[in-house]
Amino acid sequence: MLDSLFKKMFILSTTTMMLTLFIVISFSKINTQQNMTKSELDKIIDLQLCVDLVRSQLWVFKQFGDKPSLDQVELAQAELDTKLTAYKNSNIQLENIQRMNRSLHMLIVQEKDLNPVLEQSTTSIAATNINARSLLHSRYNMIVQNMTEELAYVHQAVLNRNTENLKSVMSTAAAWLIICSILVSVTAWLILFRFKSGAEAMKKAIMGLAQGHLDTQVEAVKMDSEFRVIASFFNQMTVSLRQSTVTKKELEEEVLRQTQQLKHKQEQLIFLSEHDPLTNLVNRRAFDRQLESAIVKANRTECKLALMFIDLDDFKCINDTYGHDAGDFVLIQVAERLEECIRESDFVGRLGGDEFVICLDLLNDFSIVSSKVAQIEQAIREPITFHERTLQVGASIGVSHFPDHTKNMDALICLADEAMYNAKKTKDEHCEERQRQCLGTSFDQSENVINLVWQKK
Numbered sequence: 001m002l003d004s005l006f007k008k009m010f011i012l013s014t015t016t017m018m019l020t021l022f023i024v025i026s027f028s029k030i031n032t033q034q035n036m037t038k039s040e041l042d043k044i045i046d047l048q049l050c051v052d053l054v055r056s057q058l059w060v061f062k063q064f065g066d067k068p069s070l071d072q073v074e075l076a077q078a079e080l081d082t083k084l085t086a087y088k089n090s091n092i093q094l095e096n097i098q099r100m101n102r103s104l105h106m107l108i109v110q111e112k113d114l115n116p117v118l119e120q121s122t123t124s125i126a127a128t129n130i131n132a133r134s135l136l137h138s139r140y141n142m143i144v145q146n147m148t149e150e151l152a153y154v155h156q157a158v159l160n161r162n163t164e165n166l167k168s169v170m171s172t173a174a175a176w177l178i179i180c181s182i183l184v185s186v187t188a189w190l191i192l193f194r195f196k197s198g199a200e201a202m203k204k205a206i207m208g209l210a211q212g213h214l215d216t217q218v219e220a221v222k223m224d225s226e227f228r229v230i231a232s233f234f235n236q237m238t239v240s241l242r243q244s245t246v247t248k249k250e251l252e253e254e255v256l257r258q259t260q261q262l263k264h265k266q267e268q269l270i271f272l273s274e275h276d277p278l279t280n281l282v283n284r285r286a287f288d289r290q291l292e293s294a295i296v297k298a299n300r301t302e303c304k305l306a307l308m309f310i311d312l313d314d315f316k317c318i319n320d321t322y323g324h325d326a327g328d329f330v331l332i333q334v335a336e337r338l339e340e341c342i343r344e345s346d347f348v349g350r351l352g353g354d355e356f357v358i359c360l361d362l363l364n365d366f367s368i369v370s371s372k373v374a375q376i377e378q379a380i381r382e383p384i385t386f387h388e389r390t391l392q393v394g395a396s397i398g399v400s401h402f403p404d405h406t407k408n409m410d411a412l413i414c415l416a417d418e419a420m421y422n423a424k425k426t427k428d429e430h431c432e433e434r435q436r437q438c439l440g441t442s443f444d445q446s447e448n449v450i451n452l453v454w455q456k457k
Contacts, residue, residue: 012187019180026173037162043087044155050080051147058140074108096150104143111136198227205234276350278328279335287349294361295409304363305402309416312354313394329386337379366401373397396424
């Protein structure tokens, strides 16, 4: 009956699904019960607060005995009556509290009737009414105390009911869990034993085939129908192998695998031929090709483009001081910052060493070029952390415009290179001038100090 692995797995999966369903239903019931209990306890707490409010207002009325405090008592009792009416349809037993609340209302009405009489009566009658009021106050306290005790009893009853319901749900869930677990365990053991016998037979046949015995056959043992089908296919395969050691499918798979490897290597070679291996930016050849395409597109669309030639300042000092690893790290960081500064239509490349070039494509005018140059200079000047050291480089940037300066690609690059060189030369001259000024200032200060010492002598 259960000689099929599929049937046993179906029983196992169905039982597991039922087990999961029972667990979900049980937890759902527990959650529902907890929420209902929480709601009922919240209502009881709300009623207790109303009773406490009535108690506090009665205490105020007892202290002052005036009409405003009696009105506050009546308002507190009315609020309690409203809450009791709202919670009437819940599962909480509130009949006793409702009767107590009605009694309390009747006492308040009697108190209101007694209050004008007390104010207008003679002394002897007033003393009698005062005694009546004391009796009313005693009944107030008794009713409020009974309400508190009744709410405590209702609170405990709700907790007991919740405990009983949880026990019932847990008992039912435990019974179903035990039944389903037994069924799952029995089915799993059946699957294990039959699977093990079939797997051992298949393993033995495969090992024989791996050793070169093409006449290997799967032995007939107790196995599931799926294993019997596999064994039949295996026996047919060994017959075919005896006729042909290499199949057409194996040859096709090998050809496909080698073709994919060649294609992958070709793609890697193309990428390496067009990109700088350190920064992954396009190299000089690829950049020239992209620049040529951009110039053709600019001529066709009557747009403009700007070419920036960038040379890093103080890069040689970093290489000499911290080594080529630090220099390579700086180049990689600068390349990433340049890519972040440009638009999707622009492109950036590394020409070699510490020289980079950027093409701002599809420009209507050159108004953004100066701000873009400032942005790039600021991005490059940002500190670079390398092995807990802070490195910093500057940049000299030369810019050429197409077609305002020239329409020739090589001339455009030369103009940008020349502008970069002039910018670097100007920067170096300014640096030397500042150094001379600093040296001159230091020399003048030294002479002043010497003269002052001679004067003191």
